[in-house]
Amino acid sequence: MSKTPISSLGEFGLIRHLTDRLPKIQPSTMYGVGDDAAVMRHGDRCTLVTTDLLLEGVHFNLEYVPLRHLGYKAVAVNVSDICAMNAVPTQITIGLGVSSRFGVEDLEEFYAGVRAACEHYHVDLVGGDTCASVNGLTIAITCIGEAEEKDIVYRNGAKVNDLICVTGNLGAAYLGLQLLERELRTFRATQHGNLAQVQTDDSIHEKFEGREYLLERQLRPEARMDIVETLRKAGIKPTAMMDISDGLSSELFHICTQSKVGCDIYEDKLPVDYQSAALADEMNLNVVTCALNGGEDYELLFTCDIHDYEKLVPIDDIYIIGHITEGNALRLIPRTGEPFPLTAQGWNAFEK
Numbered sequence: 001m002s003k004t005p006i007s008s009l010g011e012f013g014l015i016r017h018l019t020d021r022l023p024k025i026q027p028s029t030m031y032g033v034g035d036d037a038a039v040m041r042h043g044d045r046c047t048l049v050t051t052d053l054l055l056e057g058v059h060f061n062l063e064y065v066p067l068r069h070l071g072y073k074a075v076a077v078n079v080s081d082i083c084a085m086n087a088v089p090t091q092i093t094i095g096l097g098v099s100s101r102f103g104v105e106d107l108e109e110f111y112a113g114v115r116a117a118c119e120h121y122h123v124d125l126v127g128g129d130t131c132a133s134v135n136g137l138t139i140a141i142t143c144i145g146e147a148e149e150k151d152i153v154y155r156n157g158a159k160v161n162d163l164i165c166v167t168g169n170l171g172a173a174y175l176g177l178q179l180l181e182r183e184l185r186t187f188r189a190t191q192h193g194n195l196a197q198v199q200t201d202d203s204i205h206e207k208f209e210g211r212e213y214l215l216e217r218q219l220r221p222e223a224r225m226d227i228v229e230t231l232r233k234a235g236i237k238p239t240a241m242m243d244i245s246d247g248l249s250s251e252l253f254h255i256c257t258q259s260k261v262g263c264d265i266y267e268d269k270l271p272v273d274y275q276s277a278a279l280a281d282e283m284n285l286n287v288v289t290c291a292l293n294g295g296e297d298y299e300l301l302f303t304c305d306i307h308d309y310e311k312l313v314p315i316d317d318i319y320i321i322g323h324i325t326e327g328n329a330l331r332l333i334p335r336t337g338e339p340f341p342l343t344a345q346g347w348n349a350f351e352k
């Protein structure tokens with residue numbers, strides 16, 4: 001009997017297919033599969049849990065990713081999912097599968113990054129498991145967080161006329177990846193050794209000069225814990241929120257489908273860094289496509305009530321890019337010409 005290929009369902013279809021009719025046995029289980037993190041209630045406090053798997057050869061290439069940065073990023077991307085629920089991260093656990101190719105010094109490097117991230121985000125590493133693997137490095141991190149029930153923000157709360165906001169800028173991590181991949185090809189053709197070591201040796205390849213920001217965004221992204229705090233201080237509670245890991249279009253699709261609304265996004269409002277625009281131009285890539293579909297920015301995408309407009313405007317690093325509409329159409333309004341439908345071409349784990 002031939003088997004159904006997983007790619008025929010896609011990552012999110014597969015998750016739905018496997019978890020569709022899971023029973024909810026525990027009364028403390030408030031929200032299970034389908035958001036950035038699961039939510040459990042204990043009195044009026046809630047615990048949040050999220051988990052992520054990072055596989056060598058799928059999510060990272062150790063030919064140009066330094067282990068220390070990888071450790072930092074592995075923690076940051078999990079913290080980001082807790083932030084996306086408007087909650088505070090508190091603990092992490094780490095599961096590692098390690099092949100014999102790695103030595104103690106390698107794992108010390110990885111843990112130096114993990115430790116730096118734990119300090120930065122004020123989370124404790126409280127457990128995990130380490131195991132020998134047949135090939136490569138496998139990293140599974142679980143992050144636990146806390147919030148009051150009334151503060152938690154899901155993906156399904158966006159309402160018609162809500163403002164759509166993003167933090168920071170978009171596309172830089174994707175362009176950083178394109179740059180690293182391009183330099184790796186050159187490096188393989190001309191030299192021996194490891195590009196990751198060249199980077200940490202201070203003798204940064206001159207090709208990377210003036211593009212450090214793009215590398216940082218790809219190799220060592222930050223979770224926007226600062227924004228969660230800023231919004232709280234400003235008295236703004238988003239109506240829906242998620243972090244941008246698979247690309248803006250894909251995340252808008254999740255918020256709009258789960259909230260049963262549509263959206264209009266304005267091309268000229270999409271925040272893009274100068275280094276992103278310059279590299280996109282050099283590599284003949286459309287910078288708007290990079291901003292819409294490039295993943296791994298780990299910025300926050302959120303919607304909020306239009307009455308919060310005055311409170312939003314003075315805040316640094318938050319950009320209003322559009323608004324929620326009736327119906328279910330996701331549209332991009334270009335600088336000139338007719339609106340066109342946004343398609344979620346974000347990164348799909350089972351296609352490639």
Ligand SMILES: [Mg+2]
Nearest residue numbers: 036081243245
């Ligand atoms: Mg997420």
